[in-house]
Amino acid sequence: xxxxxxxxxxxxxxxxxxxxxxxxxxxxxxxxxxxxxxxxxxxxxxxxxxxxxxxxxxxxxxxxxxxxxxxxxxxxxxxxxxxxxxxxxxxxxxxxxxxxxxxxxxxxxxxxxxxxxxxxxxxxxxxxxxxxxxxxxxxxxxxxxxxxxxxxxxxxxxxxxxxxxxxxxxxxxxxxxxxxxxxxxxxxxxxxxxxxxxxxxxxxxxxxxxxxxxxxxxxxxxxxxxxxxxxxxxxxxxxxxxxxxxxxxxxxxxxxxxxxxxxxxxxxxxxxxxxxxxxxxxxxxxxxxxxx
Amino acid sequence: xxxxxxxxxxxxxxxxxxxxxxxxxxxxxxxxxxxxxxxxxxxxxxxxxxxxxxxxxxxxxxxxxxxxxxxxxxxxxxxxxxxxxxxxxxxxxxxxxxxxxxxxxxxxxxxxxxxxxxxxxxxxxxxxxxxxxxxxxxxxxxxxxxxxxxxxxxxxxxxxxxxxxxxxxxxxxxxxxxxxxxxxxxxxxxxxxxxxxxxxxxxxxxxxxxxxxxxxxxxxxxxxxxxxxxxxxxxxxxxxxxxxxxxxxxxxxxxxxxxxxxxxxxxxxxxxxxxxxxxxxxxxxxxxxxxxxxxxxxxxxxxxxxxxxxxxxxxxxxxxxxxxxxxxxxxxxxxxxxxxxxxxxxxxxxxxxxxxxxxxxxxxxxxxxxxxxxxxxxxxxxxxxxxxxx
Numbered sequence: 001x002x003x004x005x006x007x008x009x010x011x012x013x014x015x016x017x018x019x020x021x022x023x024x025x026x027x028x029x030x031x032x033x034x035x036x037x038x039x040x041x042x043x044x045x046x047x048x049x050x051x052x053x054x055x056x057x058x059x060x061x062x063x064x065x066x067x068x069x070x071x072x073x074x075x076x077x078x079x080x081x082x083x084x085x086x087x088x089x090x091x092x093x094x095x096x097x098x099x100x101x102x103x104x105x106x107x108x109x110x111x112x113x114x115x116x117x118x119x120x121x122x123x124x125x126x127x128x129x130x131x132x133x134x135x136x137x138x139x140x141x142x143x144x145x146x147x148x149x150x151x152x153x154x155x156x157x158x159x160x161x162x163x164x165x166x167x168x169x170x171x172x173x174x175x176x177x178x179x180x181x182x183x184x185x186x187x188x189x190x191x192x193x194x195x196x197x198x199x200x201x202x203x204x205x206x207x208x209x210x211x212x213x214x215x216x217x218x219x220x221x222x223x224x225x226x227x228x229x230x231x232x233x234x235x236x237x238x239x240x241x242x243x244x245x246x247x248x249x250x251x252x253x254x255x256x257x258x259x260x261x262x263x264x265x266x267x268x269x270x271x272x273x274x275x276x277x278x279x280x281x282x283x284x285x286x287x288x289x290x291x292x
Numbered sequence: 293x294x295x296x297x298x299x300x301x302x303x304x305x306x307x308x309x310x311x312x313x314x315x316x317x318x319x320x321x322x323x324x325x326x327x328x329x330x331x332x333x334x335x336x337x338x339x340x341x342x343x344x345x346x347x348x349x350x351x352x353x354x355x356x357x358x359x360x361x362x363x364x365x366x367x368x369x370x371x372x373x374x375x376x377x378x379x380x381x382x383x384x385x386x387x388x389x390x391x392x393x394x395x396x397x398x399x400x401x402x403x404x405x406x407x408x409x410x411x412x413x414x415x416x417x418x419x420x421x422x423x424x425x426x427x428x429x430x431x432x433x434x435x436x437x438x439x440x441x442x443x444x445x446x447x448x449x450x451x452x453x454x455x456x457x458x459x460x461x462x463x464x465x466x467x468x469x470x471x472x473x474x475x476x477x478x479x480x481x482x483x484x485x486x487x488x489x490x491x492x493x494x495x496x497x498x499x500x501x502x503x504x505x506x507x508x509x510x511x512x513x514x515x516x517x518x519x520x521x522x523x524x525x526x527x528x529x530x531x532x533x534x535x536x537x538x539x540x541x542x543x544x545x546x547x548x549x550x551x552x553x554x555x556x557x558x559x560x561x562x563x564x565x566x567x568x569x570x571x572x573x574x575x576x577x578x579x580x581x582x583x584x585x586x587x588x589x590x591x592x593x594x595x596x597x598x599x600x601x602x603x604x605x606x607x608x609x610x611x612x613x614x615x616x617x618x619x620x621x622x623x624x625x626x627x628x629x630x631x632x633x634x635x636x637x638x639x640x641x642x643x644x645x646x647x648x649x650x651x652x653x654x655x656x657x658x659x660x661x662x663x664x665x666x667x668x669x670x671x672x673x674x675x676x677x678x679x680x681x682x
Contacts, residue, residue, distance in 0.1 A: 025331075025334065026334040026337075026338070029324070029325070029331060029334045029335055029338065030334070030338040032324060033319050033324055033335060033338055033339065036319065036322045036324055037315060037318055037319055037322065039315065042342070044344060074490055074492055087510075087512065090510055091510070094509070094510070175549075178307070181342035181343075182309055182311055182312065182342075183311075184342065185315075185338050185339055186338060186341060186342040186343070187338050188344035188347065227578040227579065276584070
């Protein structure tokens, strides 16, 4: 599978997390395996656990350019390679533009083409691959395997100068085909435990008061334990919430009041993004208030 | 090298392929990890397992294979299954049964905790330790009037007062492929194509007509793609008497997941009451209010129940009839509510149609649904889909 004639990404390149991104041991190992063996890395995990951020951090840590391809439900695999803009060529021909003679003017390069032609090793992020049609991953098998594709309009095969590191994220909305999974390495970012969470928060807020952090984490993990929430608050929501707490200068005591009459944490809008969730939470809070 | 390990994983039904083994060997050759078993565990997991729902299976298989080499951290202190393997079944006489000391509820749990802490090895027979086929109140396959069942199936005495594993109703696995194709074909009858969403497809006829009208100047017409627009709510009965039909339900679920873009599934037990749940492993923690479900999905959804409808008539007819909790309102009230919300409904029953007449609860439910109960066979599915698309 890996083509030895291609220039390798130097073997001593190792990702160890960055100043702004806490990577656990299992994650760094998976990333480094993907770098060394030049296979795509598939990342899954709850929304907001830093899947997309990972690609940016890996790129910046290794000093490689990052090409991002955000997938939507209408995205086709071909769009990542190139698109032939027949409509503007037709228009140009009707207007008598001389550019019309050269078809290459109307070939729009996709993300993979750009990455393949890049003069240095790069990182390609294929974000939220599960949003696309069920056939989408299958259509990219050969391209990701051989790191080349054929452009029929130009009669030319585009080959990667350097095999890029491909990071794919998925939110598990659709099953990915087996053949595709076989070619990837896989890592599931599990929700961080309290200790890792403290490290993550420490990275974002180096001067956060210890008191406030302790109370905030308590409220946060309690909130995650509430049964039936549609969307549990995740790391990115915690970070946003802490930002707000700091901006509003909320004292730690205000968080501790959760047992007392005011059971809803201040600025909860940053943590609960769903009307039904807020409603459910208010109801639970109301019930706990009624208890003596 | 590592072939034994690879075959062991394969034997534990992890979908690993030769390519992945080669990748693992390549990674080891590239010295990605040093000699630590922890790192090897993480590396092999990233390279061999491609789905987080298989992580647990991999952990177990890995543990089995490397047991004794090094104790792996992070393994929860649970009762190993091998203790509970049914080695032998001890038959007790009636007199023996009476002799068995009846322990009080709290005392049983207290002792269970202590013994879990003390016990280190597999145990079979005997009357004190946790294990199989004994007369101790803990374990399974044996007899004690007030025992706690740990793992395994109850063997017919059916007197366990608390099931240790909280009746771990298996989550329906939708990867089964046997017979799934047939079911898919049957479900396809329910397809209803509609063009919805962004206009991205070139409407060739429209473009030609438009261009001609324009006197030869290009006039592009686009239209949305065709999608299967049918929406389905699937309510699955799970646990208890449905255990016998797990295979059929898995196949149906697997096919339905692939076939319908708008499919929501909920689980219930025997009859629908005020709460349903989405994830079986967490059913005791995360119940959804049935009211919320009723208010969330519009009347264009089609309602499909899957269940054997075999229960005590009280579970349908009376408040408080549920076997699991106190229900304020009778199951029939809830069923009627659901049917009023989604008039397009069908009930699929895995029991053979010929047996329906012998169980009164089946007849009650069939009546509630207005005769729209169908057997869970290819033929029954087709009839159900036809009735749903009317």
